[in-house]
Amino acid sequence: MKIGELGQIAQCTVETVRYYEKEGLLPQPERTAGNFRSYGPQHLERLRFIRNCRALDMTHGEIRTLLEVMDAPAAGCGRVNALLDEHIGHVDARIAELMQLKQQLGELRHQCQAEQPVAACGILQGLVSMESEARQERHTHLG
Amino acid sequence: MKIGELGQIAQCTVETVRYYEKEGLLPQPERTAGNFRSYGPQHLERLRFIRNCRALDMTHGEIRTLLEVMDAPAAGCGRVNALLDEHIGHVDARIAELMQLKQQLGELRHQCQAEQPVAACGILQGLVSMESEARQERHTHLG
DNA sequence: CTCACACCCTGAAGCTACTATAGAGTCAAG
DNA sequence: CTTGACTCTATAGTAGCTTCAGGGTGTGAG
Numbered sequence: 001m002k003i004g005e006l007g008q009i010a011q012c013t014v015e016t017v018r019y020y021e022k023e024g025l026l027p028q029p030e031r032t033a034g035n036f037r038s039y040g041p042q043h044l045e046r047l048r049f050i051r052n053c054r055a056l057d058m059t060h061g062e063i064r065t066l067l068e069v070m071d072a073p074a075a076g077c078g079r080v081n082a083l084l085d086e087h088i089g090h091v092d093a094r095i096a097e098l099m100q101l102k103q104q105l106g107e108l109r110h111q112c113q114a115e116q117p118v119a120a121c122g123i124l125q126g127l128v129s130m131e132s133e134a135r136q137e138r139h140t141h142l143g
Numbered sequence: 144m145k146i147g148e149l150g151q152i153a154q155c156t157v158e159t160v161r162y163y164e165k166e167g168l169l170p171q172p173e174r175t176a177g178n179f180r181s182y183g184p185q186h187l188e189r190l191r192f193i194r195n196c197r198a199l200d201m202t203h204g205e206i207r208t209l210l211e212v213m214d215a216p217a218a219g220c221g222r223v224n225a226l227l228d229e230h231i232g233h234v235d236a237r238i239a240e241l242m243q244l245k246q247q248l249g250e251l252r253h254q255c256q257a258e259q260p261v262a263a264c265g266i267l268q269g270l271v272s273m274e275s276e277a278r279q280e281r282h283t284h285l286g
Numbered sequence: 287c288t289c290a291c292a293c294c295c296t297g298a299a300g301c302t303a304c305t306a307t308a309g310a311g312t313c314a315a316g
Numbered sequence: 317c318t319t320g321a322c323t324c325t326a327t328a329g330t331a332g333c334t335t336c337a338g339g340g341t342g343t344g345a346g
Contacts, residue, residue, distance in 0.1 A: 048271065049271050053270060055273075056247060066270070072261070073260075073262065075260075077255060077266065078258035080266050081258070084266055087248065088245065088249070088252065091244055091248060092245065095238060095242065098234055098238045098241070099238065102235065102238065105199060105230065105234060108199075112224055115220060116220055117216075118213055118215070120220075121220035121223055121224075123227055124212075124213055127192050127195050127196060127209070130195040142286050143284075
């Protein structure tokens with residue numbers, strides 16, 4: 001099948017497919033006489049795997065590791081389990097950060113209930129005077 | 144004061160300060176005879192404002208909007224309130240996404256309890272066969 | 287046979303919010 | 317007069333794509 005069909009089945013754009021190939025996540029397919037990429041079912045399976053990992057917000061680095069493990073039939077899957085645990089840790093950390101953020105934003109929001117001149121707006125005042133504690137280093141790759 | 148001092152007080156690097164200036168978030172300061180940037184208290188206040196907004200994960204676009212409102216003394220703060228509400232919406236949306244993600248990851252993690260040959264690993268099998276529902280468009284800029 | 291049109295190709299630039307590097311200049315203290 | 321901390325500009329890199337420019341391929345209609 002050609003790249004458009006592959007992308008449609010795997011729910012991503014052709015540009016994304018080509019990008020994964022350039023990144024080495026997806027192997028280079030055969031080409032037709034007219035230089036079009038020609039994919040088989042094994043490419044589709046691999047692309048699905050990648051998209052599923054991305055849907056779980058894994059990085060390309062994490063995905064690359066998983067693919068390497070899969071490509072080594074003799075290997076055990078301990079590394080996979082560890083990677084997943086770590087990734088769950090990232091998600092937990094980010095959730096905690098966002099909950100705290102939400103609380104701060106809620107407090108700020110309460111400081112202005114109605115439209116007023118900007119000089120009187122409690123939100124803007126809060127944003128000027130807030131003391132943001134030194135932002136800690138990130139424990140997650142999630143934005 | 145010079146850029147190093149400004150950065151130290153506002154808890155950011157000098158590169159970040161120069162970047163904000165290039166982005167137009169921070170006005171260009173005067174220069175000394177030796178071409179060093181020379182800041183006053185109004186710059187510090189503005190930089191603090193920006194850093195506080197960033198600590199709340201606002202984008203430069205959102206911050207730019209807030210700064211424009213502040214620079215228009217005649218304006219009302221309705222836009223500010225709306226922007227904050229929207230931003231709180233972003234945070235809520237991202238938290239919901241991550242909670243769902245966490246659940247999916249937890250389920251996946253249960254499918255392999257101990258190290259085994261990769262062919263038998265339930266996690267890898269799950270990642271191959273998962274049907275990721277077409278990822279909905281993002282309602283948030285938060286990663 | 288020729289045309290239109292959908293699809294495909296490559297390579298480069300753009301996005302966000304910075305961070306890092308190179309190579310040069312400034313300034314105060316010893 | 318030299319050392320060392322600081323500053324300057326300009327450029328490239330990060331992640332994971334998306335968009336664009338400028339072309340080539342393939343198929344159905346007239």
